[in-house]
Every structure is written in structure tokens, then in C-alpha cells.
Amino acid sequence: MNLLYEVIPEDKAELCQDLCNELMAFQKSKASIAPERFDSMNFDTRMLPSIRSALHNYLVVVKDPLEHDEIVAYVYTSISPKEAYSNDFATFFDLSTIQKEAVGCLSQFYIKEGYRQFGVGTKLFSMSMEWLRTYEDVEDYFVFTSNGNHEALAFYQRKGFTVSHDILDGFITVLRSKRK
Numbered sequence: 001m002n003l004l005y006e007v008i009p010e011d012k013a014e015l016c017q018d019l020c021n022e023l024m025a026f027q028k029s030k031a032s033i034a035p036e037r038f039d040s041m042n043f044d045t046r047m048l049p050s051i052r053s054a055l056h057n058y059l060v061v062v063k064d065p066l067e068h069d070e071i072v073a074y075v076y077t078s079i080s081p082k083e084a085y086s087n088d089f090a091t092f093f094d095l096s097t098i099q100k101e102a103v104g105c106l107s108q109f110y111i112k113e114g115y116r117q118f119g120v121g122t123k124l125f126s127m128s129m130e131w132l133r134t135y136e137d138v139e140d141y142f143v144f145t146s147n148g149n150h151e152a153l154a155f156y157q158r159k160g161f162t163v164s165h166d167i168l169d170g171f172i173t174v175l176r177s178k179r180k
Contacts, residue, residue, distance in 0.1 A: 001118045003072070004063040005127065008052050015061055016074045016108075017043040023110040030148035033170045037145075045058055047076060048108055054078035058131045062111075062120055073120050077089040077128040079104055085142075090167050092144065093174055104132040104141040109152070125159055131177065143175040 008015060018045040028038035051057050055078075062073035082103050084093035106128050111120050124154055143161055145152045147170055157163070161175035 001115070002065065003115075003118075003120065004065060004069070005123065006061050006063060007127075008059045008061055010057045010059065013047060013051055013059060014043075015071060015075075016047065016059065016076065018069060019074050019110050019112070020047050020108060022112070023108060026110070027146040027149060030173075031146055032080055033147040034168070036170075037154070037171060047108060050078060050080075051097070052085050054080045056135065058128065060124055060127055062115070062178050064115070072115045073124065074108070075106065075124040077106050077131060078106040079102065079132070079138055082147055090172070091178070092167060092172075093142065093164065098140050100139050102135075102138050104135065104138045106132075106141070106143045114131070121155060125155075129159075139179045141177045145173045145175065145178075147171055147173070 024038050024041045024046070027041075030179045031038065058075075058077040060075050061071045063069040064072050077100050081101060082095050082098045084106075085103070086095060106125070109121070109124065111124075127142075134139065141161075143156050145156065153163075153173060153175075156175050161177045164174045164176040168174050
């Protein structure tokens with residue numbers, strides 16, 4: 001499959017809007033714990049606030065040239081102050097376990113049905129990890145998977161992340177990796 005991978009600037013994040021909203025619906029469809037929490041989650045409430053609060057953002061879209069450059073996948077990765085992960089919604093990890101001031105997070109990752117199983121996920125994951133490693137002052141990387149998304153959980157574990165803990169009564173599983 002001949003797909004185009006394009007790093008886009010934050011001011012073009014709206015290119016991910018439809019897929020971000022599709023990701024929230026997908027996560028809700030998989031969830032067995034509190035799926036109604038996804039009702040208020042969308043591009044405006046999840047991605048935009050994350051972009052604004054991050055120190056650095058990395059967005060990659062994948063386009064299918066055979067479908068008029070339709071965006072079929074994306075990944076959003078960020079470097080944020082560790083305090084950003086303790087908020088009204090939840091405390092995502094014990095801040096005292098982080099020695100540096102910032103953490104890396106593979107925040108959103110979605111591939112449209114029909115484009116999975118072609119290596120798109122591995123390529124996007126590799127691009128994100130390479131980008132994160134350019135920040136030498138960041139040692140801790142996190143991924144947060146929603147309950148019921150067993151495929152994503154297994155994918156990240158195959159890539160070297162380990163389950164740290166669950167939050168919000170199992171609604172989210174926190175995975176962690178250290179800089180290598």
C-alpha cells in the first residue's frame with residue numbers, strides 16, 4: 001500500500017478532527033467501563049486542549065493518494081510538563097516517580113478500518129518514538145489506553161511499554177516506558 005506520511009504543524013491540527021472524533025467513537029464502542037465518558041470527548045475537548053498545554057507537539061497524518069489524499073490515520077505525540085497529567089479529570093501517574101520536569105506521551109493514535117494490518121501503526125509508532133528521543137531531557141514516556149481496546153494494549157506491550165496501573169476504576173490503563 002503506497003501511503004503518504006506527512007508531519008503537519010500544530011496550526012493544521014484540524015486535519016485530524018474527523019479521525020479524532022472517529023477515535024472517540026471507536027473507543028466508546030470498545031469500552032465496557034463507563035463508555036458514556038466518551039460522549040463529551042472529541043477534537044475540541046481532547047486534542048486542542050492537549051496541544052495548547054504541551055511544550056512540544058508532533059502530528060503525523062497518513063494520506064491515501066488513491067483516495068484523493070484522504071487522511072486515513074494519524075498520531076499525536078507531545079512533550080508536556082508532568083503536572084499537566086494531574087488535573088480535574090484524573091491523576092495519570094505518581095508525579096514523584098518522574099525525575100525530570102516533562103514527560104513524553106503518545107496521546108492519540110488512530111488508523112481507519114481497512115488500513116490496519118499494513119504496518120501503518122508500526123511506522124507511526126516508530127516516527128513518534130524517534131521524535132520523542134530527540135528531547136534528551138525527557139526520560140519517561142506514557143501511553144494511555146481505554147478499557148476494552150485490547151488490540152492497542154497488546155500493540156504497545158509488543159513495542160516495549162509495560163502496564164503501570166489503571167486509573168478511574170479501570171477506565172484507562174497507563175503504560176510506561178523509559179528512554180533507551
